[in-house]
Structure formats: structure tokens, C-alpha cells
Amino acid sequence: xxxxxxxxxxxxxxxxxxxxxxxxxxxxxxxxxxxxxxxxxxxxxxxxxxxxxxxxxxxxxxxxxxxxxxxxxxxxxxxxxxxxxxxxxxxxxxxxxxxxxxxxxxxxxxxxxxxxxxxxxxxxxxxxxxxxxxxxxxxxxxxxxxxxxxxxxxxxxxxxxxxxxxxxxxxxxxxxxxxxxxxxxxxxxxxxxxxxxxxxxxxxxxxxxxxxxxxxxxxxxxxxxxxx
Numbered sequence: 001x002x003x004x005x006x007x008x009x010x011x012x013x014x015x016x017x018x019x020x021x022x023x024x025x026x027x028x029x030x031x032x033x034x035x036x037x038x039x040x041x042x043x044x045x046x047x048x049x050x051x052x053x054x055x056x057x058x059x060x061x062x063x064x065x066x067x068x069x070x071x072x073x074x075x076x077x078x079x080x081x082x083x084x085x086x087x088x089x090x091x092x093x094x095x096x097x098x099x100x101x102x103x104x105x106x107x108x109x110x111x112x113x114x115x116x117x118x119x120x121x122x123x124x125x126x127x128x129x130x131x132x133x134x135x136x137x138x139x140x141x142x143x144x145x146x147x148x149x150x151x152x153x154x155x156x157x158x159x160x161x162x163x164x165x166x167x168x169x170x171x172x173x174x175x176x177x178x179x180x181x182x183x184x185x186x187x188x189x190x191x192x193x194x195x196x197x198x199x200x201x202x203x204x205x206x207x208x209x210x211x212x213x214x215x216x217x218x219x220x221x222x223x224x225x226x227x228x
Contacts, residue, residue, distance in 0.1 A: 009041070009042050009043060009044060009179065010038065010041060010042045010044075010045075010177070010178075010179035010180045010181070011174075011177070011180055012174065012176055012180035012181055012182060013038070013042065013044065013045055013180075013181060014034075014035050014038060014045065014161070014181050014183070015183065016048070018031070018035055019035065019045060019048050019049050019052060020052045022035045022036070022039075022049060022052075023049045023050075023052035023053040024052070028135070028138055029132065029135060030131075030132050030135055030138045030140040030205045031138070031161060031205055033105060033106065033109065033132075033140070033203075033205075034161050034163050034181070034203055034205050036105040037103045037105045037106045037163055037203060038163055038179060038181050040103040040104055040105055041103055041178070041179035042179055099113060099114055101165050101166045101201055102114070102165065103165075106165075106203060109131060109132075110131075114129075114142075117129035117142070118130070119144070124146075125145065125146035125149040126143065126144070126145050126146070126149065126151070127143075127144045128141045128142065128143050128144075129141060129142045131203075137207060138205060138206070138207050139204075139205070139206045139207075140203075140204070140205050141203075141204055142165075142201065142202070142203060142204075143162075143200075143201070143202040143203075143204050144199055144200070144201055145167075145169070145194045145199065145200040145201075145202070146194065146199055146200075147167060147194055147195060147196050147197050147198050147199050147200065148193075148194060148195070148196040148197075149193070149194045149200075150191060150192075150193045150194075151191060151192045151193070151194075152191070152212050153189065153190070153191040153212065153213050154189070154190070154191075154210045154211060154212050154213055155186060155188060155189040155190075155210070155211050155213050156184050156185055156186055156188060156206070156208065156210055156211070157186060157208035157209050157210070157211055158185070158186070158206065158207040158208025158209075159183070159184070159185050159206070159207050159208070160182075160183070160184040160185075160204065160205070160206045160207075160210070161181060161182070161183055161204070161205045161206075162176075162181065162182040162183075162184075162202050162203070162204045162205075163179075163180070163181050163202060163203040163204075164176050164177055164178050164179065164180045164181075164182075164200070164201075164202055165178060165201040165202060165203060166178060166198065166199070166200065166201040167194060167195055167198040167199055167200035167201060168194070168195040168198075168200065169192045169193060169194045169195060169200055170192070170193055170195070171190040171191060171192040171193070172190050172191075173188075173190065189213050
């Protein structure tokens with residue numbers, strides 16, 4: 001199977017706060033999984049996570065019996081030049097089957113591969129498979145969207161993180177390809193459209209339902225809260 005990807009790595013990245021919290025180990029597991037999966041495809045974010053990790057470790061060391069000084073900060077920054085790639089990815093049993101679309105952090109959550117996932121149709125051209133179904137307050141899922149499909153116009157009651165694994169899509173904020181992360185919150189009202197020619201595969205993490213905003217949105221929201 002082929003998939004679109006940018007020649008120089010992803011163009012859309014998690015925000016610096018997410019990378020910092022990931023390095024600190026303070027993200028909820030579903031969001032940490034998404035960041036780890038993106039970082040496995042993005043050397044720029046690997047380096048950022050490593051810098052945050054080294055800086056945090058150096059600052060922590062400096063607090064052991066002495067006040068934080070300018071010299072302490074200099075030592076912390078010096079450590080950044082020697083740090084390696086992060087080792088913060090969530091761990092799961094080794095997978096039974098490989099899928100080139102699934103980077104290693106995500107693949108380790110799918111020990112049986114994608115073939116055994118329970119896919120649920122969301123209306124013909126869109127289907128989903130739940131991941132981490134027991135994690136409280138956060139919905140994690142794989143989305144398959146037929147190439148050329150336009151999603152309904154919608155906004156968000158909370159935060160949504162979407163990582164492109166195959167194919168691509170465009171919305172008002174830009175064009176997203178493999179490895180790119182799209183972030184949305186209640187200030188975003190958009191209508192993503194999957195690229196033609198290849199189905200779109202995404203990892204989506206949301207902490208609240210979506211809300212349709214198109215002409216028929218207010219009539220359909222009662223159903224969309226369950227399906228989207």
C-alpha cells in the first residue's frame with residue numbers, strides 16, 4: 001500500500017506545551033500515544049522532546065541541596081547538546097502483524113493488527129475503530145475516510161488532536177499529510193475534506209463531543225454526539 005508523505009517530514013506539529021508535557025510524562029495516555037506516534041515520524045519533534053527532557057533533568061538535579069542559579073541554567077543548557085532521542089513512548093506487547101501505515105508506538109497498541117479491529121460505520125464513507133475504550137473522559141479511535149469525502153461542518157466542545165497516518169486532508173487551516181498533527185478546540189469551525197485518490201487513515205483523540213454547525217447541524221447534533 002502507498003501513502004502520501006512529505007519529503008522533509010511532517011509540516012504540522014504538536015504545540016510546545018504538548019511536547020514539554022510529554023517529556024515530563026504528564027500527558028494522559030491517549031494524548032501521549034498520539035505525540036509518541038507523531039514523534040516517531042518527526043526528527044524535529046524527537047529533538048525538541050529530548051531537549052525538554054534533558055533540561056528538565058538538569059534543572060531537577062540543580063535543586064538537590066542548592067538554589068537555582070545562572071550557573072545551574074548554563075549546566076542544564078549544556079546537557080542539551082549531548083541528549084539522544086527520547087524514550088518516552090507508551091509500551092505494549094510486541095505486535096503480531098506489521099502494517100506500514102502504523103508507526104511503532106501505535107502498532108504496539110494493536111498486537112493483533114488492524115484486521116481484527118471492530119470497525120463501525122459512521123455513514124458510508126467514514127468508519128471508526130475504538131482504541132483505549134476504558135480510558136475515562138477521552139475518546140481514542142482510528143478513523144478511515146474514503147478519498148474525496150468531505151466531513152460535516154463542525155466545531156468542538158473540547159480539544160481534538162488528529163494525526164494523519166495515510167492519505168491526507170485539507171481544511172481552513174491547511175493541508176495535512178502523513179505524520180501531521182491537527183489540533184482543534186471550540187474556536188475552530190471547519191469542514192475537513194479527504195484528498196482524492198487514497199483513503200485517509202487517522203488517529204483521533206478527543207476529550208469532548210463534536211458539534212455540527214452546518215445548515216442542518218442543530219437538527220442532527222443529537223445523533224452526531226453518539227457517532228462523531
